Amino acid sequence: MGPAGEAFAALTATILGPRAPCYVHAPMDFARYSRTHRHFRSERLPPLLARVASPGVIADIGAGDGSVLYALSRHGRLGAKSYAIDASPERVAAAVDAAPHVLGVVADATSLPLEDKSVDGIVCSQVIEHVPDSNRVVAEIARILRPGGWWYVGSVLRGQYSWWIYRRDGRWWLDPTHVREYSSEEEFRAALAHPELELTTLTTSRFRFPLVELALRAAIALRLVPPRAYRTDRGGPELSPPGYRMIEAAGQRRAS
Numbered sequence: 001m002g003p004a005g006e007a008f009a010a011l012t013a014t015i016l017g018p019r020a021p022c023y024v025h026a027p028m029d030f031a032r033y034s035r036t037h038r039h040f041r042s043e044r045l046p047p048l049l050a051r052v053a054s055p056g057v058i059a060d061i062g063a064g065d066g067s068v069l070y071a072l073s074r075h076g077r078l079g080a081k082s083y084a085i086d087a088s089p090e091r092v093a094a095a096v097d098a099a100p101h102v103l104g105v106v107a108d109a110t111s112l113p114l115e116d117k118s119v120d121g122i123v124c125s126q127v128i129e130h131v132p133d134s135n136r137v138v139a140e141i142a143r144i145l146r147p148g149g150w151w152y153v154g155s156v157l158r159g160q161y162s163w164w165i166y167r168r169d170g171r172w173w174l175d176p177t178h179v180r181e182y183s184s185e186e187e188f189r190a191a192l193a194h195p196e197l198e199l200t201t202l203t204t205s206r207f208r209f210p211l212v213e214l215a216l217r218a219a220i221a222l223r224l225v226p227p228r229a230y231r232t233d234r235g236g237p238e239l240s241p242p243g244y245r246m247i248e249a250a251g252q253r254r255a256s
Contacts, residue, residue, distance in 0.1 A: 040213055041070045041098065042233035046125060048203050048248035049152050055079040056120025059144060061109050061137070062127030064091050065228075066098025072123075073099035083119070085112060094228070110136035117146040125154040129178050134191050142196040145253040153192060154248045156181045157204055162243030174207075174244055188247050199251040207246050208238045 045053070045068070053072055056079045060069050063084035072078050084095035085105045092104040107113050109124070109131055122141050128134050141151055156174055158181040163172035174181065182188040185202060192199055210232050219225045 040216065040232040041065070041067045042210075042231065043071050043074045044233060045071045045075065046152075046154050046246065046248055047205050048201060048250050049123065049125065049154065050075070052150050052152055052201070052250040053077040053121060053123070054150065056149075057081050057083075057118070058121045058123065059083040059085060059112075059114065059119045060095070061085050061112070061122060061124040061141070062130070063095045066091075066095030066102070068123055068125050069095060069102055070098040079120070083114065085109070110140060112140045112144055114144045116143055119144050120146060120149045122149070122151040124152065126156070128153055128191065129155050129175075129180050129182070132179050134180075138192055138194050138197070142194045142253060145197075147253050147255045149253050150250065151197065151253065152248070152250045154246060155188060156207075157185070157188065157245040157247040158183050159243035159245070162241070164241045164244070174241055182247060185247065188249065192249055196254050197251055198254050199249055201251070202247070202249045204245045204247045206240050207244050208240055211237045211239055214239070 049068070053075075055077055058072070058078060060066075060083065063069060063086045066084055069078070069082060069084055072082075078099055078101065080101055082099065082102045083105050084092055084098070084102050085107055086092045086095065087106065087108055089106050092106050096102050096104040105113060109127060110133055122145050124137065124141065128137055131137050141153075145151055156178070158174075162174075162181075164174045166173040166176045168176075182191070185204065189199065189202060212232050216225070216232070220227045
């Protein structure tokens with residue numbers, strides 16, 4: 001399906017539900033996804049991250065276009081140095097401009113070019129569900145985090161009756177590049193288990209997308225506006241994908 005079809009799908013999904021057009025028959029090509037699915041910037045932080053983040057040397061694993069770093073900076077939660085880590089060079093370049101003192105790192109989430117115990121805090125927001133080997137992501141979090149440092153992982157909790165505009169393998173998906181969507185808190189907790197990481201808080205909350213984001217995605221697909229990280233924190237109506245919730249976990253690295 002071309003850009004016009006993708007835009008139509010994005011705009012009509014909330015009206016037509018499972019009858020809406022869909023166009024994903026396999027996980028979407030990552031390079032294409034990086035070009036077309038931009039991460040818009042807002043001052044709003046995920047609820048649990050807003051509670052646990054504190055200034056210091058922070059690594060944002062899967063930083064995308066820098067939306068989380070932007071919000072952390074606006075709330076005074078970044079220190080003198082932060083790392084924006086992503087597999088896409090284009091996204092890393094955007095993330096470096098999202099906040100002051102951000103160093104860009106092009107790398108896979110399962111193999112980070114950072115020293116052991118070198119950061120004070122780690123953000124991994126809406127990333128782990130994209131990575132086939134999630135155990136290696138968790139192991140890297142444990143490796144680069146200093147003892148006593150804080151960590152945060154956010155992902156997707158899928159209910160029994162969930163749908164969105166992407167269909168693959170006989171079911172609906174929230175995102176075209178997800179390789180998994182967690183079905184329970186227990187499954188998510190088990191995915192984060194590591195002997196050096198203490199999980200202290202796990203919460204779920206309603207997913208909320210500003211409708212302006214859907215309009216911008218449609219406009220980008222139709223090439224009416226350039227693909228970049230627009231700001232979307234000016235208020236307005238929001239949408240919650242049926243059956244989906246945000247799931248968040250946070251904790252500390254145990255002392256060595």
